[in-house]
Amino acid sequence: MTFFSKRGEQVQSIADKYIEAELFSGIEWQVETNGQVLTAGSVGCSDHAQQTAIPDGAIYRIFSMTKPIVSMLALQLIEQGRLRLYDMLAQFDERFGNMMVLTADGLIKPAERPITVEDLLTHRAGFTYEFIHGCHIGQYYREAEINADGSRTLDQMMGALAELPLAFQPGSNWRYSVSIDVLAHVIERATGESLPSLLAENIFSPLGMTDTAFFVPEDKRSRLMTMYGVGILDGSPALAPSPQTLEPLDVDAMYPVDQPDTFVRGGLGLYSTTEDYMAFARMLLTGKAPDGTVLLSRKMLSLAQTNRIPESQLPLNIGPSVFLGYGWGLLGRIMLDQGRASTLSNEGEFGWAGAATTYFWVDPGEQTVGVVMTQYLGTALPLSDDLRTAAYQMLS
Numbered sequence: 262m263t264f265f266s267k268r269g270e271q272v273q274s275i276a277d278k279y280i281e282a283e284l285f286s287g288i289e290w291q292v293e294t295n296g297q298v299l300t301a302g303s304v305g306c307s308d309h310a311q312q313t314a315i316p317d318g319a320i321y322r323i324f325s326m327t328k329p330i331v332s333m334l335a336l337q338l339i340e341q342g343r344l345r346l347y348d349m350l351a352q353f354d355e356r357f358g359n360m361m362v363l364t365a366d367g368l369i370k371p372a373e374r375p376i377t378v379e380d381l382l383t384h385r386a387g388f389t390y391e392f393i394h395g396c397h398i399g400q401y402y403r404e405a406e407i408n409a410d411g412s413r414t415l416d417q418m419m420g421a422l423a424e425l426p427l428a429f430q431p432g433s434n435w436r437y438s439v440s441i442d443v444l445a446h447v448i449e450r451a452t453g454e455s456l457p458s459l460l461a462e463n464i465f466s467p468l469g470m471t472d473t474a475f476f477v478p479e480d481k482r483s484r485l486m487t488m489y490g491v492g493i494l495d496g497s498p499a500l501a502p503s504p505q506t507l508e509p510l511d512v513d514a515m516y517p518v519d520q521p522d523t524f525v526r527g528g529l530g531l532y533s534t535t536e537d538y539m540a541f542a543r544m545l546l547t548g549k550a551p552d553g554t555v556l557l558s559r560k561m562l563s564l565a566q567t568n569r570i571p572e573s574q575l576p577l578n579i580g581p582s583v584f585l586g587y588g589w590g591l592l593g594r595i596m597l598d599q600g601r602a603s604t605l606s607n608e609g610e611f612g613w614a615g616a617a618t619t620y621f622w623v624d625p626g627e628q629t630v631g632v633v634m635t636q637y638l639g640t641a642l643p644l645s646d647d648l649r650t651a652a653y654q655m656l657s
Contacts, residue, residue: 288633289303294629309487320533323615330531353447361427381444394580468551475524490637494638502641529616596610607626
């Protein structure tokens with residue numbers, strides 16, 4: 262069932278076309294403006310082969326949409342005086358105390374300065390991902406199974422990561438990376454508490470995010486959407502996009518559903534629903550929970566929504582994907598210049614996406630938030646851009 266205003270028929274039409282072309286199995290979305298639902302609905306199936314209906318409260322692996330949630334927790338700790346932007350990674354884990362940098366021309370040099378919490382929040386620490394096009398240390402991440410081994414604890418993952426070189430001197434570049442996983446480790450070391458318990462206490466419970474966690478209880482697994490895609494994220498980057506077909510993809514080795522005692526990450530790993538993530542996105546407009554409790558102060562929200570990437574390191578890119586007009590704040594991308602934008606947006610619009618084609622945006626200027634959910638890993642299709650553009654054209 263789909264609910265939309267008359268002008269919202271374009272959102273429905275775009276989603277329908279993607280489903281009819283069998284490019285995605287199921288798509289769900291919700292957009293609100295000024296606290297009112299602008300458009301919401303779902304089309305397609307939870308499981309394409311079985312033609313299983315998308316259940317109420319469908320659960321998705323949200324991959325990198327985990328990052329803004331963990332980043333927000335870090336900002337809360339900064340407000341509490343338990344963490345600072347200028348704190349150094351090595352303060353919390355001495356294994357990162359003598360990092361080396363492997364330059365693109367093969368030279369090995371000591372890191373010129375320590376990695377800071379700000380570096381981690383802004384992806385300027387020198388870390389990388391194994392799937393980044395052109396990254397000369399990606400092969401070391403693949404060999405060490407930095408992301409591929411979901412059976413390791415976060416601390417064990419950090420032990421493997423600390424043995425690898427950085428891709429560049431801290432602060433000298435922007436590269437999408439495992440830095441929020443490292444931030445999660447810092448959070449646990451700084452507080453002496455587990456990341457899941459901190460998230461539950463400080464974010465999930467106040468916002469009523471009852472279906473968001475690093476695992477899915479057995480009694481909820483019938484609501485878990487089937488994953489599709491062209492491959493998982495632990496291999497060499499593809500030279501060209503693969504044809505998009507609805508073949509189920511097993512990602513449990515890197516993203517287990519049933520290991521709550523060991524599987525904790527910062528850059529991926531959470532399971533969530535459209536309703537839960539809307540609660541998080543909605544909060545980012547005001548910093549407040551539904552009962553008025555302040556989760557982030559007005560000044561911290563303002564700080565988080567300020568670009569921290571110098572012009573010399575723009576535009577941001579993840580391999581062939583270039584984010585024209587965007588900078589990066591403390592919670593994710595942020596639109597700086599509509600004159601450079603390649604999609605419909607608004608100055609100050611911010612948010613992020615997940616590798617399985619999940620997506621959210623927050624537009625303070627238009628008092629609008631939106632979430633798009635599906636489960637396809639590695640798509641090159643502009644589903645999120647198309648649905649966001651259609652939602653923006655509804656605004657009067």
